[in-house]
Amino acid sequence: MGFISQILFAVVLIAGIGYFVRNINKLRRNIKLGKPVDRSDNKAERWRNMALIALGQKKMVVRPIPGLLHIIVYVGFIIINIEVLEIVIDGLFGTHRVLSFLGGFYDFLIGSFEILALLVIVSVTIFWIRRNVIRLKRFWNPEMKGWPKNDANYILYFEAVLMLLFLTMNAADHQLQQAGAAHYAQAGAFPVSGMISSVFGGLDVASLIAVERMAWWFHIIGILIFLNYLYFSKHLHILLAFPNTWYAKLTPKGQFDNLEAVTKEVMLMMDPDADPFAAPEETEGEEEPGKFGASDIFDLNRVQLLNAYTCTECGRCTSECPANQTGKKLSPRKIMMDTRDRIEEVGKNIDANGGKFADDGKQLLDGYISREELWACTTCNACVEACPVSIDPLSIILEMRRYLVMEESAAPNELNVMMGNIENNAAPWPFNQMDRLNWKEEIETT
Amino acid sequence: MHPLVMSEVIKVPTMAEYMGLGKVPEVLFWVGCAGSFDDRAKKITKAFVRILNKAGVDFAVLGTEESCTGDPAKRAGNEFLFQMQAVTNIEVLNGYEIKKIVTTCPHCFNTLKNEYPSLGGKYEVIHHTQLLRSLLDEGRLTIEGGKFKGKRITFHDPCYLGRANNVYEAPRELIRKLDAELVEMKSCRSRGLCCGAGGAQMFKEPEKGDMDVNVKRTEQALETAPEIIAAGCPFCNTMMTDGVKAKEKENSIAVMDVAELIAAAEDL
Ligand code: SF4
Ligand code: SF4
Numbered sequence: 001m002g003f004i005s006q007i008l009f010a011v012v013l014i015a016g017i018g019y020f021v022r023n024i025n026k027l028r029r030n031i032k033l034g035k036p037v038d039r040s041d042n043k044a045e046r047w048r049n050m051a052l053i054a055l056g057q058k059k060m061v062v063r064p065i066p067g068l069l070h071i072i073v074y075v076g077f078i079i080i081n082i083e084v085l086e087i088v089i090d091g092l093f094g095t096h097r098v099l100s101f102l103g104g105f106y107d108f109l110i111g112s113f114e115i116l117a118l119l120v121i122v123s124v125t126i127f128w129i130r131r132n133v134i135r136l137k138r139f140w141n142p143e144m145k146g147w148p149k150n151d152a153n154y155i156l157y158f159e160a161v162l163m164l165l166f167l168t169m170n171a172a173d174h175q176l177q178q179a180g181a182a183h184y185a186q187a188g189a190f191p192v193s194g195m196i197s198s199v200f201g202g203l204d205v206a207s208l209i210a211v212e213r214m215a216w217w218f219h220i221i222g223i224l225i226f227l228n229y230l231y232f233s234k235h236l237h238i239l240l241a242f243p244n245t246w247y248a249k250l251t252p253k254g255q256f257d258n259l260e261a262v263t264k265e266v267m268l269m270m271d272p273d274a275d276p277f278a279a280p281e282e283t284e285g286e287e288e289p290g291k292f293g294a295s296d297i298f299d300l301n302r303v304q305l306l307n308a309y310t311c312t313e314c315g316r317c318t319s320e321c322p323a324n325q326t327g328k329k330l331s332p333r334k335i336m337m338d339t340r341d342r343i344e345e346v347g348k349n350i351d352a353n354g355g356k357f358a359d360d361g362k363q364l365l366d367g368y369i370s371r372e373e374l375w376a377c378t379t380c381n382a383c384v385e386a387c388p389v390s391i392d393p394l395s396i397i398l399e400m401r402r403y404l405v406m407e408e409s410a411a412p413n414e415l416n417v418m419m420g421n422i423e424n425n426a427a428p429w430p431f432n433q434m435d436r437l438n439w440k441e442e443i444e445t446t
Numbered sequence: 447m448h449p450l451v452m453s454e455v456i457k458v459p460t461m462a463e464y465m466g467l468g469k470v471p472e473v474l475f476w477v478g479c480a481g482s483f484d485d486r487a488k489k490i491t492k493a494f495v496r497i498l499n500k501a502g503v504d505f506a507v508l509g510t511e512e513s514c515t516g517d518p519a520k521r522a523g524n525e526f527l528f529q530m531q532a533v534t535n536i537e538v539l540n541g542y543e544i545k546k547i548v549t550t551c552p553h554c555f556n557t558l559k560n561e562y563p564s565l566g567g568k569y570e571v572i573h574h575t576q577l578l579r580s581l582l583d584e585g586r587l588t589i590e591g592g593k594f595k596g597k598r599i600t601f602h603d604p605c606y607l608g609r610a611n612n613v614y615e616a617p618r619e620l621i622r623k624l625d626a627e628l629v630e631m632k633s634c635r636s637r638g639l640c641c642g643a644g645g646a647q648m649f650k651e652p653e654k655g656d657m658d659v660n661v662k663r664t665e666q667a668l669e670t671a672p673e674i675i676a677a678g679c680p681f682c683n684t685m686m687t688d689g690v691k692a693k694e695k696e697n698s699i700a701v702m703d704v705a706e707l708i709a710a711a712e713d714l
Binding site: 062251252254262265266267269292293320322323325326329372375376377380382386398403404405411412415417423431433434435436437438439440443 | 560650
């Protein structure tokens with residue numbers, strides 16, 4: 001019997017990890033649909049950002065209540081997973097509480113896991129109430145209908161159930177230890193499950209073992225399911241927050257990149273030695289000149305696509321967005337969710353077409369993100385500042401505006417007027433450049 | 447003010463004039479399009495120039511050789527037009543061997559400081575509140591608090607000065623120097639709410655919504671029961687002035703640039 005369950009365990013473990021690896025590979029492939037971007041500079045600062053923002057949750061404490069609760073769930077979840085190490089060893093080798101040789105330290109570990117588990121259950125419950133009973137505004141924006149809303153709740157249920165299974169397992173184990181059952185040596189401290197273990201008080205040893213084994217199996221299977229659920233969920237951020245904060249932009253938030261392709265053309269135009277009538281240089285063998293800006297995910301860079309997969313859908317960006325606060329359609333969270341949805345659509349298309357993308361007549365622009373949303377942005381960077389995992393929704397908005405203006409000449413008319421003025425008078429208004437210094441006469445004295 | 451009662455002479459030299467005299471100014475004052483053409487913003491320009499004169503700062507302007515930095519074009523998505531403007535301006539600036547630039551507009555400030563270097567324009571660029579603060583620190587400028595003593599003043603952070611470039615303290619220190627009571631809005635500093643003008647919004651009607659951004663921001667300002675809303679950007683200034691009008695408070699609440707506050711305190 002023991003042997004069979006060890007084999008069964010190995011099979012479950014390999015299947016769980018195998019499927020996870022498959023998902024990660026798909027994720028990598030999809031992110032690589034974006035353009036390469038060099039973010040290899042300032043490594044020290046990047047590591048520091050990762051340590052502070054992803055590991056240290058620096059941005060979460062800006063809002064203290066959810067910040068504290070999130071840290072509890074995060075720390076609890078990570079630390080309790082040390083327990084998984086023991087479960088895996090026990091499962092594969094048929095041992096029981098293999099780490100108990102650590103003695104007093106083991107008692108300390110199990111004891112603190114239990115307290116953390118209880119805190120996680122409490123926090124998750126408060127999260128659930130904030131979402132579903134208090135109905136905080138940022139969880140009820142239009143883009144949170146359907147799957148995103150359910151996804152968020154499923155995760156809360158999942159976490160609570162996993163913690164309950166852990167405590168149930170310990171409670172049964174505690175009873176078994178007290179009953180002196182074979183195989184269940186005295187080990188661990190049970191400050192929380194010890195209090196509930198009396199519910200199993202009337203059970204005989206066989207039933208207790210059944211409860212303990214069942215909780216043990218469901219716990220580890222639950223963790224493997226959770227691991228594989230990540231790819232389909234906003235919960236992917238527990239992994240991607242790390243690379244995402246590492247690759248985040250380091251330059252001042254107000255600094256937008258200067259498109260190099262444009263620089264080349266501008267320099268050519270401004271060069272007095274260039275012959276304006278010269279035939280364009282032969283560019284044989286080179287790829288066709290890239291388009292300016294982005295209308296689909298292929299035009300975005302890899303960090304922007306990583307951003308989309310990392311988004312936790314928390315809505316901190318949207319709740320700080322001046323356009324959204326005043327009832328405009330724009331929501332920076334939706335920009336990220338749309339981008340991810342479109343990447344997934346393209347990914348499935350590639351899977352279905354033997355590894356090559358078959359044009360589906362759709363794109364991110366118009367298909368997901370409307371022009372009205374893009375033009376409502378004030379480029380204020382409030383969304384970028386608010387994001388707890390260093391996502392930059394503004395960079396996607398700007399890239400799509402670039403496409404609209406430079407590829408489609410589709411700016412709102414008033415903006416075309418403004419740009420016409422800059423071209424003709426070097427000011428966004430129709431004033432004569434020669435009048436620029438008129439104010440001088442109004443102030444100078446002798 | 448009548449020229450005869452002025453104790454000091456106010457001059458606005460241009461770079462071309464300086465070049466003719468073989469002189470190099472301490473700093474170039476980049477006036478910006480709003481500061482050059484917009485009637486309200488011109489008042490900020492003049493206030494700042496009066497302070498520069500008073501403090502004896504050796505400055506010059508480009509005058510008719512200045513062009514739009516290209517900021518609104520870039521934020522609207524027109525990278526071509528932006529870079530054309532940038533390259534034109536850089537040619538002029540480098541021609542005069544400019545090292546240091548001060549500007550009263552956070553949009554010009556951001557663009558010149560962050561987006562010109564990779565196109566060949568490398569300068570030390572500061573916002574006028576930063577220059578004023580260092581003039582104070584160096585003792586070249588003194589501020590008497592009298593006029594604004596105890597007045598409730600709230601400061602609206604311009605996005606392109608604050609979040610975009612992490613300048614939060616310089617304008618606040620200046621306001622405190624006026625012995626005024628600096629009161630903060632509920633969203634301030636890195637969480638300051640935009641006035642609604644950035645990203646080329648200044649030049650177009652807003653998209654459909656429940657209200658205008660500037661009105662929302664003005665409401666936040668009004669919650670602090672201010673006598674003065676201080677700004678550090680000509681566009682914010684316009685937006686907040688309109689917001690105050692929309693709330694019919696223009697008779698009790700003034701919207702003023704930090705430079706105007708200081709000029710007024712000094713009776714300039
Ligand atoms: S930068 Fe644009 S999307 Fe982001 S908060 Fe400001 S207005 Fe909203
Ligand atoms: S972009 Fe950042 S702030 Fe916005 S919903 Fe996603 S994780 Fe939250």
